Amino acid sequence: MKKQYKFIPLPGYKEYPLDEMKRRALAFYNTIKQRRTVRDYSSQSVPREIIENCLMAAGSAPNGANKQPWHFVVVSNPDIKRKIRQEAEKEEEAFYSGRATDEWLEDLEPLGTDRNKPFLETAPYLIVIFAESHHLDADGNKSKNYYVQESVGIASGILITAIHNAGLVSLTHTPSPMGFLNKILHRPANERPFLILVVGYPEEGAQVPDINKKKLDEIASFLD
Numbered sequence: 001m002k003k004q005y006k007f008i009p010l011p012g013y014k015e016y017p018l019d020e021m022k023r024r025a026l027a028f029y030n031t032i033k034q035r036r037t038v039r040d041y042s043s044q045s046v047p048r049e050i051i052e053n054c055l056m057a058a059g060s061a062p063n064g065a066n067k068q069p070w071h072f073v074v075v076s077n078p079d080i081k082r083k084i085r086q087e088a089e090k091e092e093e094a095f096y097s098g099r100a101t102d103e104w105l106e107d108l109e110p111l112g113t114d115r116n117k118p119f120l121e122t123a124p125y126l127i128v129i130f131a132e133s134h135h136l137d138a139d140g141n142k143s144k145n146y147y148v149q150e151s152v153g154i155a156s157g158i159l160i161t162a163i164h165n166a167g168l169v170s171l172t173h174t175p176s177p178m179g180f181l182n183k184i185l186h187r188p189a190n191e192r193p194f195l196i197l198v199v200g201y202p203e204e205g206a207q208v209p210d211i212n213k214k215k216l217d218e219i220a221s222f223l224d
């Protein structure tokens with residue numbers, strides 16, 4: 001039998017007065033613009049409950065046909081973190097010493113990134129995000145997922161936002177290729193590693209590059 005959802009009144013919707021809407025939009029911008037990608041982590045631990053709620057926020061993301069084609073592996077085990085660091089640094093070594101084009105290396109130079117990824121061991125959590133390219137049920141039956149990259153990208157954005165909102169910092173790390181993550185984390189072949197999100201507290205005195213974001217008229221156009 002085909003599944004048919006019951007339709008219900010939009011739960012929890014509350015229309016704010018316009019002045020409050022304006023205040024909230026500005027307040028959120030002022031909060032989210034403080035988010036910075038951090039590469040220097042303290043080893044201070046983070047209660048798991050915080051990560052769990054940030055993951056529930058991520059799992060609420062809009063996605064293709066509500067297939068929710070993601071899986072998050074939360075790694076705090078030091079041995080697994082060490083293995084991930086070893087394999088990631090092997091790929092980064094190859095990237096920085098030949099695989100990357102000169103243009104790419106020149107673009108990265110001002111950001112000061114390099115082949116060493118100590119944060120993969122220092123930070124209390126690595127959240128490894130997998131994209132489920134198709135679904136496999138317990139009997140091995142295959143079914144389709146839709147807009148997988150878009151869906152997992154949106155969920156990752158919400159996760160990053162939730163982590164910032166909680167008061168922690170993160171780093172999107174994408175060693176390439178990332179196939180080693182399936183092996184280390186025992187994830188099946190229908191799941192592709194999408195992103196490693198490094199999560200924790202910044203190291204005391206952590207520094208970030210003094211970058212600017214584009215102005216509104218550079219990122220948006222209004223056709224009235």
Ligand code: IYR
Nearest residue numbers: 092108113114173174175176
């Ligand atoms: N994955 C490498 C290289 C890298 C690429 C981009 I594009 C960045 O914005 C940052 C780094 C690394 O993690 O060093």
